[in-house]
Amino acid sequence: MPEAELLFSETSQYLKSEDVAQLRNAYLFGQGAHSGQFRKSGEPYISHPLAVARILGTLHLDAPTLTAALLHDVVEDTDISKAEISERFGEPVAELVDGVSKLTKIEFQTQEEAQAENFRKMLLAMARDVRVILIKLADRLHNMRTLGVMDQVKQRRIARETLEIYAPIAHRLGLNNIYQELQELGFRYSYPLRYKVLVKATKAARGNRREVVGKILDAIDLKLKEVGLDAEVTGREKHLYSIYMKMVDKHLSFSEVLDIYGFRVIVKDISSCYVALGMLHSLYKPIPGKFKDYIAIPKNNGYQSLHSTLLGPFGIPIEMQIRTAEMHRIAENGVASHWLYKSSDDDFDDLHPETSQWLQSLVEALSGSTDSLEFLEHLKIDLFPGDVYVFTPQGKIMTLPRGSTAVDFAYAVHSDVGNCCVAAKINGENAPLRTLLKTGDRVEIVTAPYAKPNPSWLSYVATGRARSHIRYFLKNIQYDESVKLGERMLNQALLSFNINPDTINETQWEKLVRDSGVKSKDELLAEMALGKQFPAVVAKRLTLPLESVSNEQTAGPITILGTEGLTVQFAKCCRPIPGDAIVGIIKKDHGLVIHTHDCAIIANSQKSSESYLDVAWGKDITRTFEANIKVTAVNKQGVLARVAAEIAKAESNIDDIAMESDGDYTRMRFILQVNNRHHLAQILRSLRRIKDVARIIRIKS
Template sequence: MSEAELLFSEVSQYLKPEDIAQLRNAYSFGQGAHSGQFRKSGEPYISHPIAVARILGTLHLDVPTLIAALLHDVVEDTDISKAEIGERFGESVAELVDGVSKLAKIEFQTQEEAQAENFRKMLLAMARDARVILIKLADRLHNMRTLEAMDPEKQHSIARETLEIYAPIAHRLGLNNIFQELQELGFRYSYPTRYKVLVKATKAARGNRREVVGKILEAINLKLKEAGLDAEVTGREKHLYSIYTKMIEKHLSFSEVLDIYGFRIIVKDIPSCYVALGMLHSLYKPIPGKFKDYIAIPKSNGYQSLHSTLLGPFGLPIEIQIRTAEMHRIAENGVASHWLYKSTDTDFNELHLQTSQWLQSLLETLSGSTDSSEFLEHLKIDLFPGDVYVFTPQGKILTLPRGSTAVDFAYAVHSDIGNCCVAVKINGEDAPLRTVLKTGDRVEIVTAPYAKPNPAWLSYVATGRARSHIRHFLKNIQFDESVKLGERMLNQALLTFNINPDTISAAQWEKLVRDSAVKSKNELLAEMALGKQLPAVVAKRLAAPEAISREQIAGPVTILGTEGVTVQFAKCCRPIPGDAIIGMIKKDYGLIIHTYDCPNISHSQKSSENYLDVTWGKDISRTFEAGIKVAAENKQGVLARVAAEIAKEESNIDDVAMESEDDYTEMRFILQVNNRQHLAQIMRSLRHIKDVARISRIKG
């Protein structure tokens, strides 16, 4: 029997004869479209769409999905258009085919950019119709099954992408069988040598395990019968990739991983699950901390089960899963269980609602990512399943990835809560925002109306959603700040050439923007602030015939202290208001402010185009870092006396280092001060301490 006839025979078990006729029509159309095309293996190309449709047939998917599977490559690989497919097979099929097709007609700068944009397109289509991803996963599964025909470099690249993106998507959608096969095949081609070693080792070890598995199965069955439970008990084989990751993550040897025996118990209803758990806990001792109730709190992909690890005969660990038949169906087929078992059960509706919410959340996260590498980073972060279950003050459960912090929680509730969060209470007690959450924590976020994200949050958030929102906010703030600073820098450069900034016409700006290959005047101004364009060069290009009088003096750029990330204060000399300063334009960093006498800047550098005159603005209200060195007699309590005097002058100590030599201790402080006068007042107060011998400011 041909592959096509096998497909028709398999799906005839649940489809009507008129559905099969439509499917035959689609097969003939696809066969004609792919006529003369062959796969790398030498097989006719049509064999691939048939195999994809057969995989989807096992999930009992509907006719439009199977037709779309048969035609999923015709738009990409032949001259047939989406419109033609719509006319012949309906708009639903055309949309599914378009959702699966790559963006083949667009030129991309890099492979990564192409990959990112194709995933973005697929996710948008997937949010409209989840069947798109089912076709894409079946397509990837068959490609992985036939990957042997590719060259090793291509094999490795496709396998890594499968492990990083497609297998996690299958897991998030609860498609357990597809997920595990994608993982196994991804492992086989990503690490061929390790895969072969593990295959050989497991074959040798499994023969010796049969007797032990048989004894445990017999004991479990007897115990469940005692309780009058009708249960199906099976031993679970560990998959190779699961063995490999456990060895790596937990630093275990192969024998230690394989010595864990797994069993699955399927019972008729939820109360029976808990009865079975109690019976097994009386048969073998449970290992403390190794029990998880995914029935009361389901996983984000709808998965439900009781998990427990027991100490079996000879002290062997036994992992058990207890679930109902319905839970098992969802565990194996996830989101596809809706098509597989046309059920109105609330579990299935809840599962689809969760899937839809996850997709919407993912799309919202990714919409803020403009950069390809950033997009893929967020996608990979968000795809890995949640392991931590925490509660809102109202008792709602949120699922977050392991390692998530209070900031991740805030953004999971709402982006506005994340942007304005200032503090957190965990289980009723104040805690730092960077606190890593644990399952069962009750989390309450404290917000302030004028608060904004801190760039330091990026160093500890764990979710793509939080990372994306923080970056998006900072980029917008940075852009606005950069535009304002760039305008001040350009005005100073124009005045240096005796050009009045007000005389620059709109036409001159339009020409400059066009010649600079930027999108707008504001973008050009921002680039100057970030050091990507030199103000002096831009000023020359803007030169207008109307010039101001020679008597007008070019003023320096005013530093207000509120510019944010576009202006940075050099750590080498730590300038503070009142110091004579100079600005250095550094590409991608913006304007770096140094003291005029900073030892890191030579006299010849100060006259280059990368440096510009800057001055402090009036009424600066923020504080700045300043370094001081205090030499004091090596006596008990001297540090406390110095610290108390600093605090009395309303200054915070950011850092302190001490070094003792003979009778003296040298203390180095980094303080928060308002200006030179404030620093001078602190130093005067410290000189009044009788044990202090010398005091000086640290510069350079």
């Protein structure tokens, strides 16, 4: 096959003769394995892995990668095993082939679940060896180039998947050429009519603007020569997908998108980049807010360049990129530039630090997520990063996606910092954890040793790393807490039936677990804590005629300490505090919710003996609780300050405050942090001593 000889000829320019011989052997082996198989276009199947290997050859990838590319479908589509590939071509090649192969032999409930698991496996292999994704991206690129033979439904599904997953991964890894071609092809097959209209419009505009582009190129070239800069200047037409997204994002028509051309200036060193920038700014006026210095602060994928948008002739905006030849090489080839122009003996640890960090975050997301669709959600979030650069207190720059909060920053520092964060200081000022971060912010995280992730964080975190760690913590820690609480609830129910919990044997438990359709005793106990099973019902089903409890054992209340975690919640309607008479209600999927006995909400609800539990406060409670009070005071200047000062003197914090005034009086609602009823009474006595305070009440509903 002529393409095979082209591959061997092209790779012989940088590979050793024995490596080219291995490629030839791999090609012949793959040709034999795929014998009799044809692509939908009618071509022999071997033409596909051959094309994939040639794409990777342009990146000067090593022999094992190209060998694996030639064999990447052998395990999936033929009877050849991974062990046979390992024996003939070595374990590294076999591992690469295995990483690329799909999970065809496992049954899934839905196509989405199957594809999500495929991505999960591929990216786990990629995190171990980035060459896996390079093969997969080349595989996808050739499939997209030949997508026209598929039916329209498949075209759109594959194109959408390419735009959502593969193109962003290529971008994240800095593979600019592959990224842009995947985007263009994805756009072409996702929106065929829009693509055709834009092709026609750009062809018409190209003729009108060719003269302008030539004029700009000549002017730039002349200006740079004036200061003695040796530079290569090129003009490029922006890609259709980039133009289309600009039209969508900014609600523009094609005629309103003026900057469809960009210009690139390549110079010898970094200092020349800034000299060239100054010269260009003196030639054409820069547009305010349209300058980015990716040399001082590189992108996550190692990309470096100066970007500036200038107002060119006839008021046309022109986008300028200024970089060195080395920066240009990295910009075009990303992680693959590690192999380009280097020997095949180099190791793979010399990747850009940010790329390595992202690959490591993938491993963490994989280990923290048991659900493939959930992992894919994390991946999609992380594949669309913005340009938010923030600083640690020590001055280290951290890059986060646009929309990140202080919680995302905390998890980016370390998972332990995220799990224990309680507050943030942004630019020296206290700020809520949900505060959106902006480029240039200096962020400091305040932690507490007993703090835990809050489920509400999931509603505003932006990074997959943060989301993965929060979900992992909630799933595992909440489960352990639920099991312990469920056991206490069941023991109380058994004692109420005069049954000693210690007399329940394993046989009875095994029967109950089997009849309940759960996997284990712990799962059943956890379901009780979360309100999915009622302790009284479980106790009745569990008990057969058993020995009664001794006289000393009675069904006492469940002790509440306030440190039970997420499985015990304190109702916001009445905000119970130690010293209040309380009652527990089992609420499905929420666990045990504690109310005061006189709470209006439970007084109006229909009581069920199965859902209500007898609870009581424990001794030596150390945590604080929220109490809601309403203070009515004469509407005078400084009254709020005096009230706040008295609260602080009584060693209480104000969590929230709301005020309203009707002229003569101001009504202030406070949520305070208190230890117990005695502490609250002390605060109220202090407030009553203020001359202008007319009335104070505690709000319980």
